Amino acid sequence: MPCKRTAATSSISITAKGYAVDSESTPFKIFDFERRAPAADDVVIRIHYCGICHTDIHQVYNEWHMSKYPMVPGHEITGIVEQVGSSVKRFRAGDHAGVGCMVDSCRKCALCKKDTEQNCADSCLTYNSTELDKVTPTYGGYSNIITVKEHFVCKIPKNLSLDAAAPLLCAGITTYSPLRRYNVDKNTRLAIVGLGGLGHIAVKLGAAMGAHVTVISTSESKRDDAVKLGAKAFLVSKDDEQMKTAVNSLDLIIDTVSAAHDVGPLINLLKFEGVYCAIGAPTKPLEIGAFALLMKRPTITGSLIGGMKETQEMLDFCGKHNITCDIEKIEATPETIKEAYDRTVKADVKYRFVLDILNAFK
Numbered sequence: 061m062p063c064k065r066t067a068a069t070s071s072i073s074i075t076a077k078g079y080a081v082d083s084e085s086t087p088f089k090i091f092d093f094e095r096r097a098p099a100a101d102d103v104v105i106r107i108h109y110c111g112i113c114h115t116d117i118h119q120v121y122n123e124w125h126m127s128k129y130p131m132v133p134g135h136e137i138t139g140i141v142e143q144v145g146s147s148v149k150r151f152r153a154g155d156h157a158g159v160g161c162m163v164d165s166c167r168k169c170a171l172c173k174k175d176t177e178q179n180c181a182d183s184c185l186t187y188n189s190t191e192l193d194k195v196t197p198t199y200g201g202y203s204n205i206i207t208v209k210e211h212f213v214c215k216i217p218k219n220l221s222l223d224a225a226a227p228l229l230c231a232g233i234t235t236y237s238p239l240r241r242y243n244v245d246k247n248t249r250l251a252i253v254g255l256g257g258l259g260h261i262a263v264k265l266g267a268a269m270g271a272h273v274t275v276i277s278t279s280e281s282k283r284d285d286a287v288k289l290g291a292k293a294f295l296v297s298k299d300d301e302q303m304k305t306a307v308n309s310l311d312l313i314i315d316t317v318s319a320a321h322d323v324g325p326l327i328n329l330l331k332f333e334g335v336y337c338a339i340g341a342p343t344k345p346l347e348i349g350a351f352a353l354l355m356k357r358p359t360i361t362g363s364l365i366g367g368m369k370e371t372q373e374m375l376d377f378c379g380k381h382n383i384t385c386d387i388e389k390i391e392a393t394p395e396t397i398k399e400a401y402d403r404t405v406k407a408d409v410k411y412r413f414v415l416d417i418l419n420a421f422k
């Protein structure tokens with residue numbers, strides 16, 4: 061039996077339709093539910109597109125052991141504003157808008173006050189989470205409409221197409237945030253590990269910031285793509301000879317890999333006191349041999365998406381540099397979503413699946 065999740069208030073009044081799973085082993089099905097009617101500070105968005113992030117796959121299959129069902133995944137959302145509440149200032153009907161991984165946070169704690177809402181202890185994720193009342197479930201972007209607090213809605217620059225911009229709302233900000241934190245510029249020797257959804261946009265962003273970008277991949281077949289995306293060098297991680305050529309050369313490694321892997325050989329590529337930043341979230345712990353730590357004295361760190369202010373900054377940066385994602389836009393049906401999940405797990409996507417939501421629920 062699917063666990064039943066009910067809303068805390070009776071103010072829900074917009075009829076919504078989406079795709080949900082009832083458990084880790086059941087297929088997607090049509091799911092009818094309700095979104096709240098807009099409060100004064102809410103924006104209602106007609107969803108046009110939603111990217112498929114590898115996080116959706118981890119969550120649907122309960123790989124992180126924290127899934128709640130029924131689950132409507134999706135946190136790379138773009139669409140058009142349909143309605144706004146009376147105090148909304150930045151949006152009006154017809155605007156291009158985006159929603160990422162969060163839909164609320166306490167907005168009072170020190171982290172919220174310094175625009176780091178993503179690390180707030182009370183942050184509300186777009187799906188597989190609850191609203192601030194800790195009871196009302198949140199449902200994501202594999203659905204036709206969403207009501208979101210203005211603070212958690214971003215403006216999509218008009219020159220970016222809504223389909224190819226959708227993955228910026230997670231993959232874009234998750235990579236942009238550490239690139240900025242570690243001051244990436246023309247003097248930075250940067251490596252991106254894993255050329256998938258996060259990895260490919262990280263290459264574009266790093267190159268636009270002027271860095272010398274190396275892609276480290278398991279797939280020799282992605283070499284030409286990496287160069288077209290802006291990389292200056294490409295290493296196959298399983299080829300020791302290729303890896304040796306880059307020892308002691310890197311300032312910053314951003315690791316986007318979604319599965320368990322040995323981090324020691326990556327640390328060996330860092331300069332003394334270089335930075336290794338994990339953004340991938342494999343289900344098993346990362347392995348790091350002690351000697352890599354002793355010899356390199358590296359900073360080993362991680363990063364979770366980014367705050368709302370920084371997400372808008374990233375979108376404006378992409379607007380200025382005309383950066384969007386390389387996507388495979390697909391019809392949204394339970395079958396096509398399953399096939400896209402299977403192909404993503406096999407690293408067989410160039411480089412992000414984006415669901416055509418508008419046409420699925422016409």
Ligand code: NAP
Pocket residue numbers: 112113114115116118230231234253254255256257258259276277278279282316317318319320321338339340341342363364365404405407411
């Ligand atoms: P993705 O599109 O599937 O890309 C992951 C890439 O990792 C693959 O393309 C592949 O690249 C590489 N890879 C896969 N299996 C591997 C293995 N066994 N060994 C070595 N490399 C392997 O996934 P994504 O959407 O970019 O997400 C990547 C990870 O980031 C996921 O775990 C996701 O949950 C996490 N994530 C974290 C945040 C955050 O806030 N920190 C935000 C979003 C997503 P190659 O073919 O080039 O080797």
Ligand code: ZN
Pocket residue numbers: 113114115116135161230231
């Ligand atoms: Zn994501």
Ligand code: ZN
Pocket residue numbers: 165166167168169170171172173177180181182
């Ligand atoms: Zn907070």
